[in-house]
Amino acid sequence: MQRLADFLAQGSERAARRASEALGNAVLSLGELPERGRPGVRQGWRELVIPFGAAAYVVQYRVEADSVFVARIFHSREAR
Known part of the structure; x- marks a missing residue:
């Protein structure tokens, strides 16, 4: 998560904070609803x-x- 936040912060500190918060909340929610994500590849x-x-x-x-x-x-949009 830090890598993504650092990248976003280069363009916008506000966007980096929003993304970090959204990602953190989503990851924490997996503790309550672990099956909420779609099946992976x-x-x-x-x-x-x-x-x-x-x-x-x-x-x-x-x-x-x-x-x-x-x-x-x-x-x-990141190359995988």
């Missing part, structure tokens, strides 16, 4: 799409027993 993984501006951020994560493991957070 890789079997056993899920993706939570967080709309932001004209695009979105994607959180790739896995649910195991009573834990959520976040593997990656990226911008939807």
Whole structure:
């Protein structure tokens, strides 16, 4: 998340704060609703799409027993 916030802060501190807050809230919500994301491309993984501006951020994560493991957070327009 810090990498994304640092990138946004180069253009707008306000956008960086808004994105950090949106991402933080979304990731924390996975503790309550871990199945809310869509099934991911890789079997056993899920993706939570967080709309932001004209695009979105994607959180790739896995649910195991009573834990959520976040593997990656990226911008939807970012080269993967």
